[in-house]
Amino acid sequence: MSSSPEPKRKRREGQLEITTRAGVAWRVLDGGGRELRRGTGNAALSLPEGLYAVEWTSAGVRSDELVRVVPGDRRATAEYVPLPTEPSLSTKSSVLTRLPDAPQLMKQAEAAAEPREKHGSAIVVITTAAGGGSAPLSPMRLYNERDVAMRADREAGRGVDLQQDEAIRYYDVPPGTFLLSFAAQTGETMQQTVPALPGRRTFVLCEGSTAKVLVAAGQGFEQLIRAGIDPARTVIVSVRGDETDDRIRERVRLARVLLHDIATGGSSLDNSLLAILDNPTTDPLLRLYGAATVVARLTSRQSPLAGETWPKRGIGAFRQQWVERAIAWLRVDKAMTIGPDETVLRWRLGEMGNSRRRLQGQRRIARPPMLAQVWRWAVEASIDEPAVIEQTAAIIAVTRSAVGAEPWLCWKAAAAKAAPSALPPARRSSASIYKLVAEAMTKAREIGSVGLDAILEQLTPEAGAAAVNLGKQINQVRPDIAELAVSLGLPASALLRRLNRTSQEIDAVLANSDGADRKGSKGVRVEAPISPPAMSRPIQEPDDPQKGRFGGIAERHHFVLSAQFFATRNPGWTRIRLTIAGPARDGELARFYVHDSFVPPELEGSFLKGRASVEVTAWGGFTVGGWIPSAKLELELDLAQMPDAPEPIRTR
DSSP: OOOOOOOOOOOOEEEEEEEOOTTOEEEEEOTTSOEEEEEESOEEEEEESEEEEEEEEETTEEEEEEEEEOBSSOOEEEEOOOOTTTTTOOTTOHHHHTGGGHHHHHHHHHHHHGGGOOSSOEEEEEEEETTSSSOOOOSEEEEOTTSOBOOOOHHHHHTSOOOTTEEEEEEEOOSEEEEEEEEBTTSSEEEEEEEEOTTOEEEEEEEEEEEEEEEEETTEEEEEEEEEEOGGGOEEEEEOTTOOHHHHHHHHHHHHHHHHHHHHTOOOBOHHHHHHHHSTTSOHHHHHHHHHHHHHHHHTTOOSBTTOOOOSSOHHHHHHHHHHHHHHHHOOOTTOOOTHHHHHHHHHHHHHSTTOOSSOSOOOBSSOOSBHHHHHHHHHHHHHOGGGBOOOHHHHHHHHHOEEETTEEEEEGGGGOBOOOOOOGGGOSHHHHHHHHHHHHHHHHHHHHHOHHHHHTTSOHHHHHHHHHHHTTTTOSSOOHHHHHHHHTOOHHHHHHHHHHHHHHHHHHHHHHHHHHHHGGGOOOOOOOOOOGGGGSOOSOTTSTTTTTSOSOSEETTEEEEEEEEEOSSTTOEEEEEEEESSOOTTOEEEEEOOTTSSSSEEEEEOBTTEEEEEEEESSOOEEEEEETTTTEEEEEEGGGOTTOOHHHHHO
């Protein structure tokens, strides 16, 4: 007689209590690695007895712990504890291991600065060098809206307890929008926007590191190791002087969570974090990061609430409730503004809301925003209303050199050196963008008959990028101009210039191609001009590429390289006449190698009565290289070192 199999005994259950913080997601996995539960916020779970893993995720950083669930009244607990390296920053970062001391550093700095405090607001920059060593704080400058460098209060930093690899600069400034210039790990001087809020201290926590950089040297490259700030690791928050240490530490953690969401398109907005952002006393910068997260999620048709799916019905009402909530986060004291980020977010939210009002509030921005995503939204808005983004030096620099430092918008400070090219009157209207794109698309189709690779080889990098992006839309009936502008990072005015130049370059290439086809193998071969030896030497100063490459001397063998300066209608720009004088015959050539923000960076003049000249308009000084091919002679002149150079040339 066979016996029936014994029924499988059900495992007894116990309780697991999960305690977490705002913006942290969790998962519970069994011994086989299978996910049993997931969520955000605190939770009490009933689970069969056994060993479980609780996995925490905050700002992209994962950690886990093992817990054993036993039956009965005894509850197992899993509590989230922030990692000192969160989020995704080096484990050697002194700023992160010292973050518990940040409130104390602030108080020490304020205690020293209080007797001299004038404005009730300040920007405090704390920098650390990863892995020890001296803090890469210099060169670091803070510029106001008139591009005047602010003076750091060095007395405020003397009483602060700093470690060897840390440095602090305290700027007592009026409320407003400022540009922070710093040496990046690439060796270049970068800039980003930092706001100063009334009655608050803006803390900029930076981390330095080293990077391997390839530098052109002749026909090859040299690999150099450079040290500086890694802007992607920066955290910016604001505090009042009466806040507790725990509150400030938690704010820095939440800022990292939200900045990570902005950079990746994710969302950590759970009910706990929403309650914090709804509180009017919460840091205005934290609330701004939350509003940017909401706008990004709504733009991609994803729910801002972590774990919630996009609704199938009632989308308008669903979107409106989030729009109103985000607007409330931006609604602070009338005397307080968070600069261009707030302005652009209000534009975007106005478009999304039921009113569909464009450009709510301030109608223009003159400084770049803090966040790269917000800049992309500003670019998109400028296509229909080009005047919303002014053509200031900082804006021009962003259009030429914005770098990948998500979530921050960072750019090369020196990229503004060259004045923007003038557009023909017929090319200046908003409607001309559509016309110019249509012309460029027609020419892009012609490229197909010649071959894209052959065309790109003959275009400048800027025109080549525009041609490639135009090619992606070549089969569309109506090209998406906003998508084109965002992909190139160019607002309307800059996009007009880029398309105009791209169109001209494609015309020239196609004309040369047609001429070569007609001439066949009997075409005349044009000899390439002789390049100066300087072009085979590595760039020593990334911000000033000709510095030290042409010998460092302005006078040699009776040839002299000189410059004259002339004021323009715009006080920020200077017209410069560059001249090489010497014993050359009429008609012989002289070439001038200027800053690489000029397109092209090489200018040519012909000698007449012993002088060859060219003119440029610039914002700031740079080094000029001179080359006389007939004499095989190099000259070099640093405009910023000239005694008669105007102040903008000497200091920018």
